[in-house]
Amino acid sequence: MKRFIQGKEFRACTAAVLLLATPLVAAGFERTEQRAACADFNRHRNPYFGDLHVHTTYSPDAAVFAVTTTPRDAYGFAKGDPIGLPPYDASGAPLRTTQLSRPLDFAAVTDHAEFFGEMDICMNQPDLPGYAAPLCAISRADKARYSDPATPGTPGVLPTSFLGLLSNVVTPTPARPTSICGADLSDCAALAPVVWQDTLAAAEEAYDRSRACTFTSLVAYEWTAHTGGANLHRNVIFRNASVPALPITYFEASKAQNLWSALESGCKQGIPGCDVLAIPHNSNISLGVMFNPVNADGGPITAEDAAFRSAMEPLVEITQIKGSSECRPGVLTSDEQCDFESMDRTSLAGAINPAAAFAPNAFVRNALKEGLRQEELLGANPFKLGFIGSTDTHNSNPGDTDESSYGTRGGGGGGDATPELMLSPYGPAGIETNAGGLAVVWAEENSRDSIFEALRRREVYATSGTRPIVRFFGGWKYGAGLCNRKRGAGIADHRGVPMGGDLKATPPRAGAPKFFVSALMDAGTPAQLGTPLQRIQIVKGWVDADGNTQEQVFDVAGDANNGAAVDTDTCETSGPGADSLCAVWEDPGFDASQRAFYYARVLENPTCRWSQRYCNSLGVDCSDPPNVPAEYAQCCDARVNKTVQERAWTSPIWYKPQG
Amino acid sequence: MALVLSRLTRRRWLHFVAAGGFLFLLKGVTAPVAPGAVDGERTITIDAPTLSVLHEEFRRRAGREPDATEEAGLIRHYADDEILYRHALSLEIDRSNFAVRRRLVRSMGFLSEMTEADSAEESEAAREGALYGQALQLGLDKTDPVLRRMLIDNMRLAFRYSALDLTPEDGELQRFLDEHVADFSAPARASFVHVFFSKNRRGEAIAADAAATLAKLRQHDDRRAARGLGDAFAEGGIIRHRSLASLARVFGSDFAPALQRLTPGVWSDPIASLHGLHLVRVAEFEAARPLALDEVRGQVLARWRADRGERRVRSTLEELRGTYTVRVERGDKSAMQHGDGGAQGRSEESTTQHGEGGASARIAAGAAAGAPEGPS
Structure with missing residues (x-):
């Protein structure tokens, strides 16, 4: 009898759902842009596979490793085109190529926005005074070296230019390099919009706005706080093409809370149609700081802080090339499956030490538990995090997670172009890295609005690739x-x-x-x-x-x-x-x-x-x-x-x- | 040409690329280029130091010296930039572009802060206007390399965006769509009902179970016949409008090809998937097809305008090239290397003219005539 009643209920609700699915009624998400509805619209949602963490030559840590491919190339790759990787032969042709056997449904290029203008001056503007700055000269020299198969990198040695650039985002009181940007910083200010505009244009060209809905690009960038050596990076993902004139970077907002505030005022409140969320990654190498329940001043968070954080950061990238952040054996867990792609270090440039004191909140599962405790204290949960995976590739090759070819491909341009580099315990790529993960969203259709709303309501999951x-x-x-x-x-x-x-x-x-x-x-x-x-x-x-x-x-x-x-x-x-x-x-x-x-x-x-x-x-x-x-x-x-x-x-x- | 293009009545250029903060307030971008009077302002000289910078840039990129054709390309690119820069100045974009003005004001503000105290009495607007005037008096708009780059880039963008106001007739758009059919097509899709037999649950019996069920289905075939038969399937028993690629994700790669051979409306023989056997009744196949103009009008129009913009950049540049003479002055390498102090410059001239690719070919020929000596 009970079975019968259930079945009847179900048929009734199915009828209701079918009614809802008619085009006259709301699609299940709000459409904020001009585009056709998708042929594969499904009220019960379809799984779409993508990558929300991809770097191209617009990121300094790709450019100095001789990656020359752009956001356009990255989106082309996501759709199935091959792409070349450094080093290059005498004619400039890449000596390695890679290609997806299965194209992605969506992708976001997330270049480090801090140095858009700086890198353009260093690499492309010999007319400008900043071109001659020592950091630029070293960057070009490193790029030349990694371009040449005869001079590969040395295991364990990070290039000087990389460290020089990194130092700008390690200091808690960041300032743009005047040696490159000019005393009034105006050279960088003039060129950064050009790079951002090209990023937007590449996303627009790649986006399929027709009924076929074959591919979705998302406008995005990476906010690169590396304060005191702690990886506090966030990928900032926009809902549509209504975005700020320039990204808010570490130079404008050096603390996560300030980033969220700036996104709230500069995007959500400031630009009609603009909507945004931030996705933290690599809490595993954040010195345990990523999920500390403190505010921008270092004091305890309030209920308001917690609710705001949760609204801006509904997700975490739980796995990527630089390891899984789910959990670590011995750090508040005895789960043996936590021994999966663990990085044996507490920070990116830190020493390898499996016995180091790993902070509990460096790991997502512990942060989720801390979130429950905070909710009990405050009434709001600051760490209510859904999961995505992505690659964090620096080769402009989103979703290239094939385990069988990662050894010859790596994720960091010319910095991991030899077996010695890939198998090194010290990096920059090295034995501790992996082929990276994917983000999967359950969305009604393959469009920006539908995917963005799935991200916001956390109806997403991560895979290890x-x-x-x-x-x-x-x-x-x-x-x-x-x-x-x-x-x-x-x-x-x-x-x-x-x-x-x-x-x-x-x-x-x-x-x-x-x-x-x-x-x-x-x-x-x-x-x-x-x-x-x-x-x-x-x-x-x-x-x-x-x-x-x-x-x-x-x-x-x-x-x-x-x-x-x-x-x-x-x-x-x-x-x-x-x-x-x-x-x-x-x-x-x-x-x-x-x-x-x-x-x-x-x-x-x-x-x-x-x-x-x-x-x-x-x-x-x-x-x-x-x-x-x-x-x-x-x-x-x-x-x-x-x-x-x-x-x-x-x-x-x-x-x-x-x- | 079937363009609805009312050049005379359409308002002049006012393109604001909001996100980038570039304001284009351009007059006469599409005005006919003045006939090619060759005078001092219409000669572009590439002197020996400039040439060596071009060479150095090439070496940095390619790790070797450019050959004659490559050098000609470097020269053409440099000359194009210079042409665009002068064109921008002649249109006084440096006086009307918001971003340029802002930069001049900033630069001047920085200079004046170094030399004199701020006058707090002045209004922001007055101060801004004064700074701008000073900047122009000092000629900052002519000497700032960043501004030069901005003007060149803006000039290219202005030509490109000059196509944004164009709206072609449908015939033209349709022709464009036909030429780019591969970029505007819908993937093949299928809609079907299936009865699933799990290989995990049924093991050896799976084929017999499927055959028995199929017999029942074929005897009493109606819409509801499949209800209650077979095993639960994670993605459900009714599949609607799924592309063949997305079917492969769920059913495995062999399933879609088998599915495509079925006749719609009748129950199939068992088809194998990754998960077991399926009796399938196809409701509808949607073949991969080129999209109709009405389905993709917005995208096609955007692509058409981008394409037209690129053509504008090329054709306008071509037209402008015809009005300039490019002079290449070479230091005599061997003489310099011998250090006798009698470096004799050699120079080549080329007056560029109309015609696709013609200009570059002529410059290339000129450069090849004075082909660089190999390293001694």
Whole structure:
């Protein structure tokens, strides 16, 4: 009888949904720009794959490593065009190229906006006095060196120009370099808009505004605060083409709170149609500062601060080339799956030291827990973060996350163009980096407004570079058989909330919340099939009765011991795995009086890490230590993982006690 | 040409690229270029030091000396910049462009702060006007290399944006769309209902289960026949308007090609996917197709205008080139190297004329005649 009633309810709600989907009614998101509605519009949302962190030659740390490709090239790459990488031959032709086997649905070029004018003067304006500035001369010399295959970089040595430029964003009281910009800074002020305009034009040209909706570009830049060596960078993503005349950079706003204020007044309040959000990344190398609950003056945050922060920063980039920031073994967790693409350092230029004192809030899971605690104190959660992944590539090649070719490609132009550099424990690229992740959004259609609203409501997830399709919903009335229902996801959506949301108010006699999670494996391509799934986990974090934060990880589908294996000598995989997994899970330890969050983590079967594939291709034989060249020593170092389990992290769903 | 272009009645240029802060208040951008009177102001001289800077720039980029053709390209590019700069000055863009004015005021303000105390009494506007006047008197608009660059870039942009007011007739837009059909097409899409058999759940029995169900479906085929049959599928049993590429993500790469061979309206034999077997009833195929003008009018118009703007830049530059003479003066390398102090300049002249690519060819020929000596 109960089943029957459910079915009837469902048909009624389906009819309602179909009615809503007619063009006469709101599309589910607000359209703020002139464009056609998309042919693939889907009220229940489609998954779109993209990259929201991409650098081109307009970023100094790409330019000095001899990357010459522009935002136009980057968008072309995202759509399937090949791209060249340094070094170059005598005729200037690139000696390496790369291309996506599967184009992306969307991308944002996020160049470091601090040095738009400076780099243009250094590289392209010999008429200007700043061109002769020492930092410019060194930048050109470094670029020339990394352009030439005969003079590759030295492992562990960052180029002088890079360090010189970095020093401008390390000081807490930044000032533009007058040696380059002129005493009144007007040369940089005159040229920065040209670079920004070209960035906007490239985005506009790449954006498909027709019904076909084949590609979406998002206007964006990176705000590069590196105060005291802490990586506090944010990618600033705009909703549409209504954007400020110039980006707000570290020079104008040296603290995150000031950045948000400037974006609020300069974009959201200041320009009709302008809307924006900021996405922090690499809290893992932020010296633990990224998610400290303090305001711009260093004092404790207020409820207002927390709400403002959460409104401006609904997401975090949880994984990228410079490591995963989810969690770290031993830092308030015993979760063994936290040993995934961890950087063994507390800052970008810091020493490698796995035993260093890693601050808890350097890791996103701990920040989420801290957010719950702050919410209890203040009434507002400053760290209510959904997850995306991206690359942070400096090669103008968004979404180029293929593990099997990362060894020959790297992410940093000519700075990682040799095996010695890629396998170095010291960088600039090096053994600790990885091929980067992807951002996946559940959006009604592939357009700027639809994608932006999905980002804002956190209906997004991160992957470590592969393309599984993952759904995650939370609610109070999910039947145990929902996975076997024909429209399980639709029912879960209707009766609950998707990833990124807040559980609806607890109905009477509801018991514990339930979660519906389903994953389809990455289908791959004919040339490179995807890897089957091993299991789905749900990670719960909460604040207990004593005010302490807690966490627990549950396996909810699949099998940790499914027998799948990988032969690290050949990188061939064997054993079973799942093409799809699904579970309805009920929290067994639910306490209605305690704040909590839940997110799903989907693990694929193990495969070779990029470094293992690369070491194999170089013919390194670890069984014969005397014959392993010193520069390939990392291939045989037990501290370097030989395998990885590629994965997806869904944005969390939060629970808050009522009253 | 089928252009609705009322040059005479249309208001003159007022293009404000808001985000960049460039204000173009240009007069006569499209006015006919004065006939090619060759006088002092119409000669562009590339002297030996300038040439060596061009060479150095090339060496920095390519790591070697330019050959004769490449050198001609460097010279042409330099000459083009100079032509655009002089054209900008002749149109007095340096007097009417907002960004230029702002820079002059800033520069002058900086200079005057160094020399005299601020007069707090003056209004901001008066002070701004005074500074601007002083800057022009000092000739800052003629000597500032950043301004030179701004004027050149603005001149190019002005030619390009001069196409923004053009609105062609549909026939012209359609012709443009036909020429760029690859950029304006919709991907193939499919809409279908499927009954799914999970290989995980059914194992060995999957083929027999699918066959039995198919028999039932074919006996009682109607819209609702699939209800209650088969297994739950994560992305649902009804797929609408999905592109073949996005189907590959869900079903695997082999599925879409098999799907495309089906006849709409009837239940198919089992089709294999990554996840198992599917009985499929296609509702509709939408073939990949070129988009109709009405679907992409905005995009096509933007591209057409951009294309037309590029042509304007090229043709106007071509026209201007015809009115200038380019003189190349070379220091005699071998003489200088021998240090006898008797460096004899050699010079080549070329009067450029109308015609696509003609000017560059002539300059190239001139440069090739005096081809640089190889390093001795």
